[in-house]
Amino acid sequence: MTDSTHSVEKMSRISIKVPPPGPNAMKIVEEDTKYLVKTTKSLPIVAEKAQGAFVQDVDGNIYLDFSTGISVTNIGHIHPYVRDKVAIQLDKLWHFAGTDFYYREQVDAARAIAENTPGTFQKKVFFSNSGAESNEAAIKLAKAHTKKQEFIAFIGGFHGRTQGALSMTASKAIQKKGFFPTMPGVEHAIFPNPYRNPFGIDGYENPDELENRVIDYIEDYMLHTYVHPDNLAGFIVEPVQGEGGYIVPPKGFHRKLMKLADENNAVVIMDEVQTGFGRTGKFFGSEHFGVEPEIMSLAKSIASGIPMGAVVVKDSFDFPEQSLHSNTFGGNALASVACVATIEVIKKEKLLENATRIGAYLKKRLQELSEKYSAIGDVRGLGLMLAVDFVKDRKTKEPDTKLRDTFELNAFRNGLLSLPTGLSAMRFIPPLNLSEEQAEMGIEAIEKAIKATI
Ligand SMILES: Cc1ncc(COP(=O)(O)O)c(C=O)c1O
Structure with missing residues (x-):
């Protein structure tokens, strides 16, 4: 962190203090619904601030961000050099x-x-x-x-x-x-x-x-x-x-x-x-x-x-x-x-090298989850552009959209922000400077969410 950001308390792990969406979040969701035209919103996460791979909501919960604002904050939120x-x-x-x-x-x-x-x-x-x-x-x-x-x-x-x-x-x-x-x-x-x-x-x-x-x-x-x-x-x-x-x-x-x-x-x-x-x-x-x-x-x-x-x-x-x-x-x-x-x-910061290395690690860990849970039909992607596809049956590959949507909500409740894609896939797109420890934190939240879903 540079001097200009040193006063910000470091966010370094998932912390869910109030089951989300909390009361402060719900108030803003209501006002948003009143004043904004409908778009594609899918989760009631209301951000207050963000830093690196983490986002804090208006109720004080901290999430690991595997959505990066739909692949926008690729070098992490508020990178001090860019800032x-x-x-x-x-x-x-x-x-x-x-x-x-x-x-x-x-x-x-x-x-x-x-x-x-x-x-x-x-x-x-x-x-x-x-x-x-x-x-x-x-x-x-x-x-x-x-x-x-x-x-x-x-x-x-x-x-x-x-x-x-x-x-x-x-x-x-x-x-x-x-x-x-x-x-x-x-x-x-x-x-x-x-x-x-x-x-x-x-x-x-x-x-x-x-x-x-x-x-x-x-x-x-x-x-x-x-x-x-x-x-x-x-x-x-x-x-x-x-x-x-x-x-x-x-x-x-x-x-x-x-x-x-x-x-x-x-x-x-x-x-x-x-x-x-x-x-x-x-x-x-x-x-x-x-x-x-x-x-x-x-x-x-x-x-x-x-x-x-x-x-x-x-x-x-x-x-x-x-x-x-x-x-x-x-x-x-x-x-x-x-x-x-x-x-x-x-x-x-050699972020391409890091994305390749951590991407391979995360993909391997997701593949291990797919060996454990038959609801995952496919694990795919390059670098840190990764997804798992939820299916009703591995042989027929029939998409399970409902299961995927429930997973998204359960991941959120467990402190992981992720986004759906396609018919039945969930994408994991963390910042390119993700550490192995953060990748593991993400896998833990993903597994908890799968268990809560199936
Ligand atoms: C491949 C691709 N092209 C174009 C767009 C549209 O970009 P925007 O939402 O900034 O208009 C998107 C958005 O998701 C995209 O993924």
Whole structure:
């Protein structure tokens, strides 16, 4: 801890003093319900403050945070280095319309991102404020570059909820309920989910067969019958599906998809909003698959909780002229400083190495739990992007959504914050600087929650 935070009492373990949700929490939940529009809230956790891997609620309970604000506080809550950099910037410049005027902080953030994304080619960055807004910009960049308009996205994919991004999103039917027409010209292909796929292929045993089946399906069926390659601007895909259930495709899939795109003069928009900035143990999920995307969408963790999104493109993908796209808040000076500081922390503290090491440990411990409890049908993920899938029957792999939802509540009661994903999976996404002791603390809470659930 630096001097600026030394007065904060250190949170170092789970401590449940009042069965949650406590009375103070319930009051705020009630007011929230009165004043805020419905969104996707699933747990009555009301935070007061947070530090590193821990969150304290308004009733004084302390939780271990395996949700990181949906993979945003990847370097832990209020990292002192980022905090101090932002504090200095607070006295210098906050906002100056980075799309219309100039300032150093935004250029520094763009350079830092460009230098750390895959590919040695020259890159350019557009700054946005969220994942959805990044994907909106990516759609326009792809259309402008290819001079084509149609896209293929994937079932189970999540790309945001604005009308353009929503047209690509397909992880839950409710997301589109009542909102048609969204952006026209988007079709969805089957994602190579090794655990459950309509081809009945065991993708863990036969990864090549699964990825080839999907690529052939797109090429032989979609591109020949209803998406003409002359219309196809590109594909949008996550390296590892996030909201779709933490689905890791077979190793060769992204390479084959990029080749197919290339052959059809189309591009691949790689949506790294959730996988970005170290979540998978590499800076970007793409790196696990040996691909160098020409368009990459970012958001969530890139400024450690100060809202920021970005699209990174090969410089030849820059808009051909001014005013085809812009915004007001993109590249905000506070967010830019936080972004550069976040990258510095990840490198200086070797957080990719830690996420790989602790991720492997946590995954092994989750696999041990799956050997003990048959309700866990699958343990999957890369780095510290991990999930367990709850099933009614291991053989049929029938999803047990109810059990998963009960688990979420029981984990919360036992002091662990985690989030559901997909039909029946629970994701565990702690900060990248998680210690082995904290990982063990998490496993203990997970096991208690499983016992309380089954
Ligand atoms: C892969 C991916 N893309 C896009 C988004 C949308 O980001 P936002 O909620 O910031 O609009 C998300 C959000 O979960 C995401 O996981």
